[in-house]
Amino acid sequence: LNEFEAIRRISGRLPDPPPEVIVPIGDDCAVLRFGDALWVVAADMLIEERHFRGSWATPEDVGYKAVAVNVSDVAAMGAVPRFVLASGGAPEAETTLRCMEGVLEACEEFGAYPLGGDTTGAAALTVDVAILGQLAHAPVLRSGADPGDLLAVTGELGASAAGLLALENGETAPERLIKKHLRPEPRVTLGRAAARLGASAMIDLSDGLASDVRHVCEMSDVGCCIDLGLLPVAGDTREYALSAGRDPEILAATGGEDYELLVAAPEEVVEALAAESEVPVTVVGQTTRGRVEFVRDGKPVENLSGWDHFADA
Amino acid sequence: LNEFEAIRRISGRLPDPPPEVIVPIGDDCAVLRFGDALWVVAADMLIEERHFRGSWATPEDVGYKAVAVNVSDVAAMGAVPRFVLASGGAPEAETTLRCMEGVLEACEEFGAYPLGGDTTGAAALTVDVAILGQLAHAPVLRSGADPGDLLAVTGELGASAAGLLALENGETAPERLIKKHLRPEPRVTLGRAAARLGASAMIDLSDGLASDVRHVCEMSDVGCCIDLGLLPVAGDTREYALSAGRDPEILAATGGEDYELLVAAPEEVVEALAAESEVPVTVVGQTTRGRVEFVRDGKPVENLSGWDHFADA
Numbered sequence: 001l002n003e004f005e006a007i008r009r010i011s012g013r014l015p016d017p018p019p020e021v022i023v024p025i026g027d028d029c030a031v032l033r034f035g036d037a038l039w040v041v042a043a044d045m046l047i048e049e050r051h052f053r054g055s056w057a058t059p060e061d062v063g064y065k066a067v068a069v070n071v072s073d074v075a076a077m078g079a080v081p082r083f084v085l086a087s088g089g090a091p092e093a094e095t096t097l098r099c100m101e102g103v104l105e106a107c108e109e110f111g112a113y114p115l116g117g118d119t120t121g122a123a124a125l126t127v128d129v130a131i132l133g134q135l136a137h138a139p140v141l142r143s144g145a146d147p148g149d150l151l152a153v154t155g156e157l158g159a160s161a162a163g164l165l166a167l168e169n170g171e172t173a174p175e176r177l178i179k180k181h182l183r184p185e186p187r188v189t190l191g192r193a194a195a196r197l198g199a200s201a202m203i204d205l206s207d208g209l210a211s212d213v214r215h216v217c218e219m220s221d222v223g224c225c226i227d228l229g230l231l232p233v234a235g236d237t238r239e240y241a242l243s244a245g246r247d248p249e250i251l252a253a254t255g256g257e258d259y260e261l262l263v264a265a266p267e268e269v270v271e272a273l274a275a276e277s278e279v280p281v282t283v284v285g286q287t288t289r290g291r292v293e294f295v296r297d298g299k300p301v302e303n304l305s306g307w308d309h310f311a312d313a
Numbered sequence: 314l315n316e317f318e319a320i321r322r323i324s325g326r327l328p329d330p331p332p333e334v335i336v337p338i339g340d341d342c343a344v345l346r347f348g349d350a351l352w353v354v355a356a357d358m359l360i361e362e363r364h365f366r367g368s369w370a371t372p373e374d375v376g377y378k379a380v381a382v383n384v385s386d387v388a389a390m391g392a393v394p395r396f397v398l399a400s401g402g403a404p405e406a407e408t409t410l411r412c413m414e415g416v417l418e419a420c421e422e423f424g425a426y427p428l429g430g431d432t433t434g435a436a437a438l439t440v441d442v443a444i445l446g447q448l449a450h451a452p453v454l455r456s457g458a459d460p461g462d463l464l465a466v467t468g469e470l471g472a473s474a475a476g477l478l479a480l481e482n483g484e485t486a487p488e489r490l491i492k493k494h495l496r497p498e499p500r501v502t503l504g505r506a507a508a509r510l511g512a513s514a515m516i517d518l519s520d521g522l523a524s525d526v527r528h529v530c531e532m533s534d535v536g537c538c539i540d541l542g543l544l545p546v547a548g549d550t551r552e553y554a555l556s557a558g559r560d561p562e563i564l565a566a567t568g569g570e571d572y573e574l575l576v577a578a579p580e581e582v583v584e585a586l587a588a589e590s591e592v593p594v595t596v597v598g599q600t601t602r603g604r605v606e607f608v609r610d611g612k613p614v615e616n617l618s619g620w621d622h623f624a625d626a
Contacts, residue, residue, distance in 0.1 A: 006410050006432055013417055018395070018426050030428035032396070035348015043430045043443060045400035050434050082331070083345070087358035087441045097319050104326055113331050115343035117356045119319055121363050123437055128400045130356060130430075130443035 023139060026219075028076040028204055029131075031139050038135040039082075042073040045128040056167040059095045059125060061182045063088065063102025064109075066127040069206065071110045072186035072259040074133030076204035078140045078195025080188055081112040083132040089122030096120075099127050110188065137195040145201035145220035145264035151285045152270045154187045154260045154277070156232045157209060158248060161255020162240045169244070174236050184259035190277050194263050197272050201264040208256035209284075210294065210304035216264060217292050226285035228253055228296040249296065254304055336452060339532075341389040341517055342444075344452050351448040352395075355386040361437040369480040372408045372438060374495045376401065376415025377422075379440040382519065384423045385499035385572040387446030389517035391453045391508025393501055394425040396445040402435030409433075412440050423501065450508040458514035458533035458577035464598040465583045467500045467573045467590075469545045470522060471561060474568020475553045482557070487549050497572035503590050507576050510585050514577040521569035522597075523607065523617035529577060530605050539598035541566055541609040562609065567617055 011025050022038065023031035029040035046066045048054050057065075063086070071081045086103045090096045096119050107114050112131065163181030166174060186204070194202055201220055203212050209226070217224050228249040241248040263273065264287055274281035294301040324338050335351065336344035342353035359379045361367050370378075376399070384394045399416045403409045409432050420427050425444065476494030479487060499517070507515055514533055516525050522539070530537050541562040554561040576586065577600055587594035607614040 025429040116338040128441035
């Protein structure tokens with residue numbers, strides 16, 4: 001049983017949605033119509049020893065990241081974050097409070113207003129954030145990709161995974177990579193621009209490109225071909241991966257927690273997006289009428305897989 | 314440091330709220346205006362060994378209760394539950410899924426539609442629910458009580474606490490009391506009626522009457538006098554409390570998790586509420602210009618205290 005089977009089992013039991021529901025469970029966010037406006041909602045939970053270790057993430061980091069990963073889900077619909085609810089628990093009240101300080105810091109950073117939540121005791125530091133975002137354009141769903149769309153990613157891949165490797169090795173450098181892991185930068189401006197420009201499909205890269213592109217392809221009923229040689233992998237990421245005995249492109253495709261966006265769109269939309277964005281937009285492949293394929297140097301790469309939410313960290 | 318100090322420390326750091334925010338953090342729910350409608354939002358988290366033991370609550374019970382306690386917060390504003398996000402984790406994927414089945418069962422029971430959430434691995438069964446409710450009338454806040462209002466409670470008190478005693482003693486009876494603890498019945502219809510009839514203030518009884526009435530009094534800047542002899546304590550609750558060596562009225566005033574409503578309102582409003590409600594509405598005291606006081610047989614009762622969210626269960 002993995003998370004996607006769980007969602008399928010759960011969503012198979014749902015009654016018909018009320019009229020406000022434009023998009024139900026199954027995308028980065030659900031979409032609701034309240035009056036004239038479209039809103040998106042999502043939630044994500046972080047738990048010590050599953051998503052982070054207390055030895056390398058401060059409670060503030062954890063609270064900050066819990067908001068950032070939800071903001072990333074909002075960005076992946078083309079929406080902007082507006083309101084947050086945060087529930088947290090830890091063995092010490094002071095730890096819970098420090099985690100909530102991180103929540104507030106992120107709310108300030110991303111322009112979301114905290115509406116409350118819950119605090120409790122817990123054996124392991126735990127924080128769950130629910131978020132409300134607002135759309136100015138039609139939402140960009142996972143299901144809208146057409147065969148022949150370009151597949152582009154924002155920013156860079158693998159930096160967070162390399163930072164995680166460093167943390168797991170007990171290191172405090174490279175600092176840039178570690179910061180990428182602990183304090184992700186969700187792509188709100190870029191996601192909104194993609195919605196305005198008419199991207200076909202979008203998802204945020206939380207489980208890793210290899211896994212997340214499958215969700216887009218399955219829901220859009222398309223295949224794809226991704227060239228690992230095209231992935232935007234920074235020099236320091238590449239260097240650290242190699243020093244740790246890891247293949248940089250495989251790490252970038254499967255490491256997860258990039259919190260970049262994967263955009264499927266016609267060529268002219270990708271070009272317009274790249275032209276107006278301060279963050280790099282890199283074409284890494286294309287959707288097809290075939291199956292999901294990864295290649296490098298013209299040869300197929302098999303067995304790339306991503307994160308299973310039920311497995312241990 | 315307790316939860317209320319934490320809320321004060323956190324809310325002291327908040328920027329000015331956006332225009333949609335009618336009531337910010339600090340009440341049972343925050344209140345938002347979306348278009349023409351008023352919405353309430355809240356979140357509550359349950360964690361194994363803090364809020365329940367795996368030996369006496371099934372995962373389905375836990376998921377169900379996580380929704381029910383949020384519905385109770387919605388009811389305490391006079392709103393009806395509409396949408397739910399649920400995040401859950403457990404050591405086994407199957408346990409998480411069973412917890413989510415309980416979430417769905419409660420959503421069906423209370424008429425809320427599940428919009429998604431998150432599932433993960435966790436050392437202890439953990440579930441956090443965020444809820445969106447809708448108001449048909451002005452929200453009833455904790456802060457609106459006037460001196461001389463009657464204080465009335467819905468249903469009965471102490472049954473849940475007696476059920477918890479039974480569970481902690483490893484017993485499977487009395488079944489009615491145990492069910493009251495595991496599957497609370499939030500008072501949605503009654504809360505909505507209280508809002509329509511113009512109640513002054515309202516709160517749901519989660520921490521226990523002795524603690525929760527203090528929140529109403531502090532936020533309304535009133536005192537109160539509650540007569541423990543007036544508390545609606547059922548015969549089986551009384552009997553079980555006595556058999557466990559506990560004072561029934563003290564248990565009813567401090568045990569917590571009743572998920573009944575405490576309503577402050579002028580006499581005619583309480584009478585109208587009692588007249589139209591199928592659930593008993595019992596006057597237990599009155600607000601005053603003095604301090605918060607509890608009496609029994611005409612004598613003061615001191616040192617009644619409720620639940621501290623940071624303390625162990």
